[in-house]
Amino acid sequence: MKKVDMSINLGGLQLKNPVMPASGTFDLFEDNNLPYDTKVLGAVMTKSIFLKKRLGNPLPLICESTSGLINALGTPGEGVEYLIKNKLPIFRKANQTVIVSIGGDGVKEYKLLAERLDKVEGIAALELDLSCSNNVDNIIIARDEFLTEQTVAQVKEVSTKPIIAKLSANVTDITKIARAAQRGGVDILSLINTVSAMAIDIKTKKAVLGNKVGGLSGPAIKPIALKMVWDVAHTVDLPIIGIGGISNSEDAIEFLLAGASAVEVGTAALINPLVMLEIIQGIEKYLGQQGYSSLEEIIGLA
Amino acid sequence: MKKVDMSINLGGLQLKNPVMPASGTFDLFEDNNLPYDTKVLGAVMTKSIFLKKRLGNPLPLICESTSGLINALGTPGEGVEYLIKNKLPIFRKANQTVIVSIGGDGVKEYKLLAERLDKVEGIAALELDLSCSNNVDNIIIARDEFLTEQTVAQVKEVSTKPIIAKLSANVTDITKIARAAQRGGVDILSLINTVSAMAIDIKTKKAVLGNKVGGLSGPAIKPIALKMVWDVAHTVDLPIIGIGGISNSEDAIEFLLAGASAVEVGTAALINPLVMLEIIQGIEKYLGQQGYSSLEEIIGLA
Amino acid sequence: MKGAKLIQVYAKVLNQTEIITNHFILRIFSPEIVKKAIPGQFIMLSAWKQKDPLLRRPFTFNRLFPKEGSFEILYKKVGKGTEIMSYLKAGDQVSLLGPLGNGIKFPQNTKKIAIVCRGIGVAPMLAIIDKAKEKGIDIYAYISAATKDLLLVKKEIKQKAKSLYITTDDASLGTSGKVTDFLEKTLKDTKIDAVYTCGSKRLKRHIERLKELYGLNAWVILEEHMACGFGACKGCACKAKKDNNHKGKYFLVCKDGPVFPIDEVEV
Amino acid sequence: MKGAKLIQVYAKVLNQTEIITNHFILRIFSPEIVKKAIPGQFIMLSAWKQKDPLLRRPFTFNRLFPKEGSFEILYKKVGKGTEIMSYLKAGDQVSLLGPLGNGIKFPQNTKKIAIVCRGIGVAPMLAIIDKAKEKGIDIYAYISAATKDLLLVKKEIKQKAKSLYITTDDASLGTSGKVTDFLEKTLKDTKIDAVYTCGSKRLKRHIERLKELYGLNAWVILEEHMACGFGACKGCACKAKKDNNHKGKYFLVCKDGPVFPIDEVEV
Numbered sequence A, B: 001m002k003k004v005d006m007s008i009n010l011g012g013l014q015l016k017n018p019v020m021p022a023s024g025t026f027d028l029f030e031d032n033n034l035p036y037d038t039k040v041l042g043a044v045m046t047k048s049i050f051l052k053k054r055l056g057n058p059l060p061l062i063c064e065s066t067s068g069l070i071n072a073l074g075t076p077g078e079g080v081e082y083l084i085k086n087k088l089p090i091f092r093k094a095n096q097t098v099i100v101s102i103g104g105d106g107v108k109e110y111k112l113l114a115e116r117l118d119k120v121e122g123i124a125a126l127e128l129d130l131s132c133s134n135n136v137d138n139i140i141i142a143r144d145e146f147l148t149e150q151t152v153a154q155v156k157e158v159s160t161k162p163i164i165a166k167l168s169a170n171v172t173d174i175t176k177i178a179r180a181a182q183r184g185g186v187d188i189l190s191l192i193n194t195v196s197a198m199a200i201d202i203k204t205k206k207a208v209l210g211n212k213v214g215g216l217s218g219p220a221i222k223p224i225a226l227k228m229v230w231d232v233a234h235t236v237d238l239p240i241i242g243i244g245g246i247s248n249s250e251d252a253i254e255f256l257l258a259g260a261s262a263v264e265v266g267t268a269a270l271i272n273p274l275v276m277l278e279i280i281q282g283i284e285k286y287l288g289q290q291g292y293s294s295l296e297e298i299i300g301l302a
Numbered sequence C, D: 001m002k003g004a005k006l007i008q009v010y011a012k013v014l015n016q017t018e019i020i021t022n023h024f025i026l027r028i029f030s031p032e033i034v035k036k037a038i039p040g041q042f043i044m045l046s047a048w049k050q051k052d053p054l055l056r057r058p059f060t061f062n063r064l065f066p067k068e069g070s071f072e073i074l075y076k077k078v079g080k081g082t083e084i085m086s087y088l089k090a091g092d093q094v095s096l097l098g099p100l101g102n103g104i105k106f107p108q109n110t111k112k113i114a115i116v117c118r119g120i121g122v123a124p125m126l127a128i129i130d131k132a133k134e135k136g137i138d139i140y141a142y143i144s145a146a147t148k149d150l151l152l153v154k155k156e157i158k159q160k161a162k163s164l165y166i167t168t169d170d171a172s173l174g175t176s177g178k179v180t181d182f183l184e185k186t187l188k189d190t191k192i193d194a195v196y197t198c199g200s201k202r203l204k205r206h207i208e209r210l211k212e213l214y215g216l217n218a219w220v221i222l223e224e225h226m227a228c229g230f231g232a233c234k235g236c237a238c239k240a241k242k243d244n245n246h247k248g249k250y251f252l253v254c255k256d257g258p259v260f261p262i263d264e265v266e267v
């Protein structure tokens, strides 16, 4: 089988292959002990970082639903300075392409974060988490066209890096939000974040999660995410990173055929840390078997 | 264990218990051969009927996703006159409480249908399907506040029956749509309909369904539906029928605790036709064990 | 099945054999269902408790053993449901819903029938053959497959049929021609009262042509993706043939079929 | 486990016993994992291929058999994951990820340790006891349960411990008092170098008090809902104790624990 070209350029972000972790579902420590070499990934991605330290939501933070995971972490984290000092070096060692995901309470914080990170070496792109469905304290920017456009525009003003806007599925028409991000000057779209969800414990008669409501991820949401990627790919001329329930190479290929140029993998890699490696190999094999010589040939074919 | 009162009054619609089929997932024929007596149900519910005969979408119409079912039927049916003549007598024989679900291409058709059905005996309530996610030819009314309010108001003008508005999960803020329906004068809300979704066949590189996109139902969407019921129950003072992935009595109880006064069961009853009977018995047992004497006591407890 | 109540039961697996790679015969004990079953009907089966896979899977009766209270299905492993089934062994439990759909009916005074099938399409045929034998009806069998090994239950059919005609695409057994050419030859000098086919659009087309030429009674046994199997979801629609006065009509394969007069449905 | 690579393997079940109703000991062959495992660590296990249940389930090592290349887990059937596990039998395969978290470490020159646990909280204790025996350390065991039958692996502990104190809520064996009262009595005349507890908030609280009174080294083995088990999801956070200078700090049970100095964490 001939060698296929797995590389892809996403609006200025060059990846050697289209598979990377989803924000918040991947972390690296000094003693990176993952059972594979993370250099094989298209990129690595940090958990969404805020300016300041955040404690996150009350416990419990996660629960399982049928073929899904509901989390209400509330994006705990040590803040951007800690990230730059303690985490970034580890991420840079792990992969040549590091994407930093940023969160914020309001437009201004995104801008401050982007400004701060623009001065830092070794960051390939920023992903703006505009869509976390379980932060009680901040509004979901990606549910509003105006806020989305503004946030992206402000970030673009101060950042020289490719900017990815991460969209929410909890909207009436995701293509409108995508277009708003485009007007703001975004380079890449990623979708979807977790879907607003909850679980109730019928013994205690209370919400299971400390935050009561959370965000659903995993195989359950795959058909929803795929439809949104398809919709956006058919209306907005921007590269798309598909996210949502991708658990194997077949799922990833569905997203590519729907119009995504790359994919992020979250929940599946919590269960099988080797899954991204398997997905990369699976896509490569599929392309070869189907007689393609490059990844780009199948993007949006469906 | 003492006998518990399972009855419930939903804005004028009196049910002997809170469990009924979801529209489009239940049908009765001359030779009603279901393995239980449908008289035990809180109500029976027809598939959404249009004024005229509809062929529905191109084949295939359904496919499975992880813990979900995607359908793109396009609401085929013989039209309202056929329903009145051929189906209604069968439904009336099967249960004392018959709810007719109606669909329409635009506000006017809902009104015409409601007018026609108001003259027909033996219909306890109408459910307005404002939210089918796979009819190519008609817009989704429940994605728009104005259209929702208008449709309900027009129907209320001509109908003397309790009106249920069935809402869509594919909206930015379902409580706004719920309030719009309330402004229109609706008596009851039901939610959610299927969630917009799709699947792609990586062998043919085409959408699996004839209509390309469809609607996701089943256990996969349960946490999403529960969250929406919770949201609406906390903002709008109207009785709610909870729908979405309910597969056993525990699921049904979660919806009741979240604030639903009744539930509809769809996909689960396709797999296990006895499931509604099991759910009724399960709720009754739970209420007894927990020391309640009526269903109403647990509604909205969470 | 007018009026007969659907049965939903847990049933025990008696045994399972992999007859050739990825093709299995599963024998299940369920007197309630066998008692009512008619060849051509089917069951919805689940061998999983959790919600992935979600839906039951439809399988036709391969053989019915009313005396033993058991039946067999013949299936091919193609996806996650049939993969789970392939691990079933004696003593395991499956959940069944059935019998579903309309089975076959021989026209009055039937003396000779033909069965025409390809590959896994043979699944409902042994039950039909057994029924015919019981009634003293002669069976003419026409079976085709990609290759010799995929001529499933060939031996059993050979034992019971008056004549057996075989074609394989690679000519590994029989010729590589159209198996319906053999049927046409038979029709030239023999009156066949009913023809049953399953498993191939092409076979259906050829038999429709023969029907027109020879005025046959012919039925096709269809498959369509099914969520419920009992008429509730409308997911298994198939188009009625337009030139048959059924303009714009759909049938439900599960409820109106799966056995259809061959010229009434499009596939 | 600094630097040690995580291992993800399919492993064979050697056998499984239901020791009392709903409580099982499962023995698994996995030399790779046993070789690296330390008492107090855990594995994430999956005995399902489909996506329902979705996540692996965490289990601590009940006993390690490095020579045989196998280990045992002791678990209680509480939900759908453990129900599926309860059907496992010799020869079946499970998928494992591990060893995970930080195991126990005896302080230097440890002569005597105490284990204090309740119910299924005994799960990690036998492995700790075995390790202690290996090093010639004396074990004082304090176990409690709702009733006699729920004093799991009591016999094994009795064999290996220098003394064993038992309480049951219904006084079906031992007294119905607090098992930590026995510990306190021991502490009055015996120097215990390390105390390990698991399975009960109340026990933890009592031991914290004793720590203050007697200056103990004490550790608690925590449980929290886990999605990954290896520090990726941050779902298993537990609060650090405020009065311990950790204001507003969270630990990850999977990565920073599950063994914690008893006064560093809130539960």
Ligand SMILES: Cc1cc2nc3c(=O)[nH]c(=O)nc-3n(C[C@H](O)[C@H](O)[C@H](O)COP(=O)(O)OP(=O)(O)OC[C@H]3O[C@@H](n4cnc5c(N)ncnc54)[C@H](O)[C@@H]3O)c2cc1C
Residues within 6 Å of the ligand: B064, C042, C053, C057, C058, C059, C060, C061, C073, C074, C075, C076, C077, C078, C079, C080, C081, C082, C083, C120, C123, C124, C222, C223, C224, C225, C226, C258
């Ligand atoms: C009335 C009826 C009787 C049948 N009898 C038999 C039989 O006796 N023996 C046999 O081997 N098969 C039979 N089938 C087909 C059988 O139901 C499917 O092969 C089975 O459902 C696939 O399940 P799976 O989970 O293994 O595959 P999936 O993972 O669900 O899908 C794998 C492949 O099978 C196709 N498929 C899935 N469901 C169906 C379906 N309901 N009908 C047709 N194709 C499907 C999918 O499109 C896909 O290509 C019958 C189907 C019908 C409708």
Ligand SMILES: Cc1cc2nc3c(=O)[nH]c(=O)nc-3n(C[C@H](O)[C@H](O)[C@H](O)COP(=O)(O)OP(=O)(O)OC[C@H]3O[C@@H](n4cnc5c(N)ncnc54)[C@H](O)[C@@H]3O)c2cc1C
Residues within 6 Å of the ligand: A064, D042, D053, D057, D058, D059, D060, D061, D073, D074, D075, D076, D077, D078, D079, D080, D081, D082, D083, D120, D123, D124, D222, D223, D224, D225, D226, D258
């Ligand atoms: C590090 C660690 C080690 C553990 N070791 C053991 C052990 O050796 N033996 C043993 O019997 N159990 C142990 N547990 C608990 C065990 O993981 C859970 O009982 C199991 O995951 C339940 O799975 P289930 O699918 O059967 O239950 P589910 O259906 O998922 O849930 C049933 C009940 O179990 C609770 N539960 C679910 N997951 C967890 C979890 N991760 N931690 C605690 N409670 C949970 C749920 O809240 C619910 O009340 C351990 C947990 C952790 C975190």
Ligand SMILES: Cc1cc2nc3c(=O)[nH]c(=O)nc-3n(C[C@H](O)[C@H](O)[C@H](O)COP(=O)(O)O)c2cc1C
Residues within 6 Å of the ligand: A022, A023, A024, A025, A047, A048, A069, A071, A073, A075, A101, A129, A132, A166, A192, A193, A194, A216, A217, A218, A219, A221, A243, A244, A245, A246, A264, A265, A266, A267, A268, D233, D234, D235
């Ligand atoms: C435990 C957990 C934590 C997450 N944290 C973040 C986050 O910090 N920022 C973010 O943008 N998305 C976060 N997400 C969402 C994922 O990045 C992803 O969009 C979502 O999980 C859907 O993908 P999946 O189904 O592959 O998991 C988180 C998801 C999970 C499960």
Ligand SMILES: Cc1cc2nc3c(=O)[nH]c(=O)nc-3n(C[C@H](O)[C@H](O)[C@H](O)COP(=O)(O)O)c2cc1C
Residues within 6 Å of the ligand: B022, B023, B024, B025, B047, B048, B069, B071, B073, B075, B101, B129, B132, B166, B192, B193, B194, B216, B217, B218, B219, B221, B243, B244, B245, B246, B264, B265, B266, B267, B268, C233, C234, C235
């Ligand atoms: C096959 C199928 C057909 C449906 N047809 C209709 C319909 O005609 N009208 C309607 O309002 N909802 C229809 N629905 C949606 C259901 O009524 C219900 O809202 C949805 O399936 C979620 O519930 P469930 O998860 O219990 O199935 C249909 C769903 C399915 C699966």
Ligand code: FES
Residues within 6 Å of the ligand: C225, C226, C227, C228, C229, C230, C231, C232, C233, C234, C235, C236, C237, C252, C253, C254, C255
């Ligand atoms: S399979 Fe549901 S109607 Fe035929």
Ligand code: FES
Residues within 6 Å of the ligand: D225, D226, D227, D228, D229, D230, D231, D232, D233, D234, D235, D236, D237, D252, D253, D254, D255
């Ligand atoms: S379980 Fe995922 S971080 Fe601990």
